[in-house]
Amino acid sequence: MNTKTKTTIVLLVILSIGSVAFGRIKLVALPERGATVIRLDNPQATLIEEERVLTLQKGLNKVDFSWKGVFIDADSIRLQALDHPDQVTLLSVSYPPNEAALVWDISSGSDYAETVRISYLLSNIDRLITYKAVADKAETFVDLKSYLVLRNFSGEDFDRARVLLDYGEAFEQGIDHEETKQMLFLKSPGVPVTKVWKFDAAVLPWDPEKLENQNVGIPVSYRIVNDDAAGLGQFALWGGKARLFQDDGHESTIFLGEDVTTLVPVGEKMELYIGDSRDIVVTQRKMTDAQINILRRNDNRQIVMYDTDEEITAKIENFKDSSAVLTMIQHIPGQWDMEECNMKYEKKDASTLEFEIQLPARTEAGPAVKELTMHYHRRHVRPGVQPPMPTPLRRR
Amino acid sequence: MKRIAFSSLITVLMAGVGWAKVDLVTLPSRDTVQLTIYNSTDMTLVRESRALTLKDGANALQFSWANTLIDPTSLEMLPKANADTIDIAELVYPPRVRNLGLWNIESGVSGKVPVEITYLTSGLSWRAFYMGTLTEDEKTMRLRGYVVVTNNSGEDYENAQTRLIVGQVHxxxxxxxxxxxxxPYGRPGVAPVPQRMPAVAAPAPPQMEMVKELAVGFDALALRPKEIAKEGLSEYFLYTIEGTETIPNGWSKRLQSFDIEAVPVVNLYKYEQERYGPGVVRFLSFKNDQEHKLGQTPIPGGMLKVYRGVGQEGHLSYTGQSSFKYIPVDEDVELNLGTVADIVVEPKLMDFKTENYRFDTRGSISGWDEIHTFEVEVKNTRDINVKVEIQRNFGTQYWDIRNSGDFGQFEKVDLDTVKYTLDLQPRSSQTFEYVVRTYHGVRQQDWRPASR
Structure with missing residues (x-):
């Protein structure tokens, strides 16, 4: 089926007659490409290995390897004799001027029909990974599927090749130039998921009442752990686009959202941001912000160091008819100590506090309401060298 | 016009034989179709069921979608019977052909097999809008909600079960x-170049104007408006329109979502100079709860046009309009109907003085207090009861306040904002006074929070 193939890699064996070195005479029939491997284990580059039979004569042989319309990294080209590695030796490689080509000088111990393996890095052929997950109605697990998408825009048609990833079995696949193929390669039903709601005071607006007619959505994510317990954990999950769906209880699904994941090594978590909840509302306000304990003044009686007295309240309302656990992130820059805080927090770093707030479902009496109060002091604040304040930034 | 063509090519796929030489065998039509339309983004999930005739062995199925707005990477086919003997091996997007996909299927059975095909498309949209009719005394409002579904997808979807998603999808x-x-997946090596739009389909942005409206179809349900079932799923709400709908390409259709006879409303007026300027802004306030005959589901954001009944013969007067945001169950709704002249809030600075000056070593002023005395007059010139909220901002967190007169409810909102809430009888006025002392410069060190 070579009619369609626009093979542009030309391999010619030049019979070295005497010491003719000029005017490269290209002779001999084109050796057929044999077993071909497309190796996609490195996301940066695709390695092609192909086998060809060269008819070598005893003595010095010149073999011309040229390509057109494809991008091959010339420095990546390697040649390996498979039948008589001791007798067939690559002596040198020459690069003709202004040509996508090279000439191998091969010494052969005898007349051989030698199978050689030529390998090179080929551009514009790669693979993508995509995920599709369908959650159950209760959002406790997902049926996870992963697809391999082969994209070949290299200029080269591959009738049949062994395709290798960094894990799993190799498989036979042909792919033409400009062709894209999508194959299911991982199917993992019943993967447990944790649903995460997150309010980060440095990312989301504080006071929704000050926004005219806009809802502040609390980002919602699904968390999947790449481990045995989840039925995964065999290999790192490659980064790619993930689309999440949910069983709607009517033998159909709805689309929940999509996100892109980075590579998730074994044992690590994948967090997929699906959308925003507008049924959890956080209203955060600063109730006090004052200078106290003037520690030092300069000769002009100007303050050079002081402490602060700050109070923040955050009202959290759950309008959902189900419970939720809100992860709330608060930031206090610089040196500080907490005078009073009505909720438990975990200090994630010097200036980041994380609260896990259990929100019961809304009842007939109204939304479930919790209120966080933080009363703290920032210490040894120096005018001009103030660390950045935890100001609300634009939402993501 | 049907633009999604679906052909089943039954063939023996020999290694290396190009699919292009295969002849079409059957063209099954769509049996059912379901549309799940999103309004936070231009996206619809389409689910169709079709009966394919498969042969034992290798089958190739071609799916083409020229002039539609389908995302080819979202295509998925699932057999609904004999799932264990039918292997959908791969989906191929052949070279140099656009808008065409080819499924290679290994089947262990021969005969008719029901399959479900899902994909995402753009060009279908929906929006919510509302009509409110106040009674003459403005104590209650009849609230009617509508949804308008518009099809600019390039494809006619006949007898489609139509579902709408309320929610913010990422x-x-x-x-x-x-x-x-x-x-479909772009190409490696070069940045994707934006392609020209298909010549036929010309989708407008989702917030497009309605083109036409179709009357509800003349089927068995024609004698009453269709019901819309509402249920929560994940963070979203799913509206399912009763029966099926036919919305040809280019058409829109309006359906009633709910009709509540008498929602009790509060006539709320707000004054905040920094936010609304010198005028008083009128709000209609109610709550999305059972007490207000609502509260079954959240209310999706949309535009509300408010009318007021006038006289006995059902005449109407147009009050104003307001767009509102998504309202969760049990949340308060405040609809901004714009600035009014019949409620007046007039804060007047009656006295200003400074004191408690501090000086630094060079003799310059380093601290002082400012004392503002404001008299606030609130007038209700209407024939109905109203509630007025007045917010005052001080621009500093170092302040003390003393209120006197008819100041209603007083509340500290945040570190530099206070709020007065007053209830006014018809044609009445109230006056109150506040004295605010603000601390400046080094005087701020002498300030102590009143709350502690």
Whole structure:
């Protein structure tokens, strides 16, 4: 089926007659490409290995390897004799001027029909990974599927090749130039998921009442752990686009959202941001912000160091008819100590506090309401060298 | 016009034999179709069922979607019977052909097999809008909600079960952009070049104007408006319109979502100079709860046009309009109907003085207090009871306040804002006074919070 193939890699064996070195005479029939491997284990580059039979004569042989319309990294080209590695030796490689080509000088111990393996890095052929997950109605697990998408825009048609990833079995696949193929390669039903709601005071607006007619959505994510317990954990999950769906209880699904994941090594978590909840509302306000304990003044009686007295309240309302656990992130820059805080927090770093707030479902009496109060002091604040304040930034 | 063509090519796929030489065998039509339309982004999930005739062995199925706005990467086919003997091996997007996909299927059975095909498309949209009619005394409002579904997808969907999603979905790529790509997954090596739009389908942005409205179809349900079932799923709400709908390409259709006879409303007026300027802004306030005959589901954001009944013969007067945001169950709704002249709030500075000056070593002023005395007059010139909220901002967190007169409810909102809430009888006025002392410069060190 070579009619369609626009093979542009030309391999010619030049019979070295005497010491003719000029005017490269290209002779001999084109050796057929044999077993071909497309190796996609490195996301940066695709390695092609192909086998060809060269008819070598005893003595010095010149073999011309040229390509057109494809991008091959010339420095990546390697040649390996498979039948008589001791007798067939690559002596040198020459690069003709202004040509996508090279000439191998091969010494052969005898007349051989030698199978050689030529390998090179080929551009514009790669693979993508995509995920599709369908959650159950209760959002406790997902049926996870992963697809391999082969994209070949290299200029080269591959009738049949062994395709290798960094894990799993190799498989036979042909792919033409400009062709894209999508194959299911991982199917993992019943993967447990944790649903995460997150309010980060440095990312989301504080006071929704000050926004005219806009809802502040609390980002919602699904968390999947790449481990045995989840039925995964065999290999790192490659980064790619993930689309999440949910069983709607009517033998159909709805689309929940999509996100892109980075590579998730074994044992690590994948967090997929699906959308925003507008049924959890956080209203955060600063109730006090004052200078106290003037520690030092300069000769002009100007303050050079002081402490602060700050109070923040955050009202959290759950309008959902189900419970939720809100992860709330608060930031206090610089040196500080907490005078009073009505909720438990975990200090994630010097200036980041994380609260896990259990929100019961809304009842007939109204939304479930919790209120966080933080009363703290920032210490040894120096005018001009103030660390950045935890100001609300634009939402993501 | 049907633009999605679906052909089943039954063939023996020999190694290396190109699919292009295969002849079409059957063209099954759609049996059912379901549309799940999103309004936070231009996206619809389409689910169709079709009966394919498969042969034992290798089958090739061709799916083409020229002039539609389908995202080819979202295509999925699932057999609904004999799932264990039917292997959908791969989906191929052949070279140099646009808007065409080819499924290679290994079947262990021969005969008719029901399959379900899902994909995402753009060009279908929906929006919510509302009509409110106040009674003459403005104590209650009849609230009617509508949804308008518009089809500019390039495809006619006949007798489709139509579902609407209320919610904020996270999307990485616009479906319309994916639909216009030359290669479904793009190509490696070069940045994707935006492609020209298909010549036929000309989707407008989702907030497009209505083109036409179709009357509800003349079927068995024609004698009453269709019901819309509402249920929560994940963070979203799913509206399912009763029966099926036919919305041809280019058409819109309006359906009633709910009709509540008498929602009790509060006439709320707000004054905040920094936010609304010198005028008083009128709000209609109610709560999305059972007490207000609502509270079954959240109310999706949309535009509300408010009318007021006038006289006995059902005449109407137009009050104003307000767009509002998504309202969760049990949440308060405040609809901004704009500035009014019949409620007046007039804060007057009656006295100003400074004191408690401090000086630094060079003799310059380093601290002082400012004392503002404001008299606030609130007038209700209407024939109905009203509630007035007045917010005052001081621009500093170092302040003390003393209120006197008819100041209603007083509340500290945040570190530099206070709020007065007053209830006024018809044609009445109230006056109150506040004295605010603000601390400046080094005097701020002498300030102590009143709350502690």
């Amino acid at each position: 999307i990485l790529d616009q479906i319309a952009e994916l639909a216009r790509r030359q290669y």
